[in-house]
Amino acid sequence: xxxxxxxxxxxxxxxxxxxxxxxxxxxxxxxxxxxxxxxxxxxxxxxxxxxxxxxxxxxxxxxxxxxxxxxxxxxxxxxxxxxxxxxxxxxxxxxxxxxxxxxxxxxxxxxxxxxxxxxxxxxxxxxxxxxxxxxxxxxxxxxxxxxxxx
Amino acid sequence: xxxxxxxxxxxxxxxxxxxxxxxxxxxxxxxxxxxxxxxxxxxxxxxxxxxxxxxxxxxxxxxxxxxxxxxxxxxxxxxxxxxxxxxxxxxxxxxxxxxxxxxxxxxxx
Numbered sequence: 001x002x003x004x005x006x007x008x009x010x011x012x013x014x015x016x017x018x019x020x021x022x023x024x025x026x027x028x029x030x031x032x033x034x035x036x037x038x039x040x041x042x043x044x045x046x047x048x049x050x051x052x053x054x055x056x057x058x059x060x061x062x063x064x065x066x067x068x069x070x071x072x073x074x075x076x077x078x079x080x081x082x083x084x085x086x087x088x089x090x091x092x093x094x095x096x097x098x099x100x101x102x103x104x105x106x107x108x109x110x111x112x113x114x115x116x117x118x119x120x121x122x123x124x125x126x127x128x129x130x131x132x133x134x135x136x137x138x139x140x141x142x143x144x145x146x147x148x149x150x
Numbered sequence: 151x152x153x154x155x156x157x158x159x160x161x162x163x164x165x166x167x168x169x170x171x172x173x174x175x176x177x178x179x180x181x182x183x184x185x186x187x188x189x190x191x192x193x194x195x196x197x198x199x200x201x202x203x204x205x206x207x208x209x210x211x212x213x214x215x216x217x218x219x220x221x222x223x224x225x226x227x228x229x230x231x232x233x234x235x236x237x238x239x240x241x242x243x244x245x246x247x248x249x250x251x252x253x254x255x256x257x258x259x
Binding site for chain 1: 163165166167168169170171172173176177179180181182183184185186205207208209214216237238239
């Protein structure tokens with residue numbers, strides 16, 4: 001009777017190690033590794049669209065602070081660098097699984113035309129950085145007449 | 151400017167997740183950029199936690215949707231799961247049932 005009770009009250013069985021308990025509790029994540037083989041955990045990183053007058057780029061930067069995001073525009077180049085640090089674990093916490101990446105990322109993109117760097121706008125919502133870059137007007141072709149030489 | 155539009159079709163992505171354990175339970179942290187609380191849904195059924203998050207991001211003419219399923223032990227107190235979405239990062243707190251928590255016993259003597 002007592003043994004039975006111990007079995008159903010797993011926690012009170014003195015012969016079980018904490019590790020066993022962890023394993024049982026984390027039946028939760030047994031399937032994770034199997035799941036990982038099925039798909040690569042990810043999300044789209046960059047979307048770039050070109051309109052008639054502007055380029056719009058969307059970058060996924062979840063958990064990044066806008067203070068740690070740098071945007072540079074030169075001629076027809078765009079460079080975005082951002083950094084997010086791995087949050088420190090509180091006392092008693094430990095990682096069981098780690099898929100998210102941390103550290104510095106840099107994205108450099110060459111655009112097909114020059115952009116008006118002074119009018120570039122950026123906003124950051126829900127972990128998506130959206131940069132709108134108006135194009136510089138391209139010079140129109142000039143027709144040059146040849147004057148007849150007398 | 152791309153106007154975020156709702157498309158009837160979805161393209162599914164499995165977002166990366168971190169799993170952190172502490173004395174009181176489990177913390178799940180997922181990167182789901184572009185998702186907001188309106189499009190977020192989660193339910194627990196037959197020991198599985200299913201998370202879905204819709205976004206307005208367009209990929210291949212379809213809306214990006216995040217989907218991921220986690221197996222949960224019955225030691226998780228499903229009634230008290232808490233979720234927080236901030237800056238594209240979803241943090242789920244799954245507390246253990248009181249009877250599943252490890253209690254330290256001091257030996258006197």
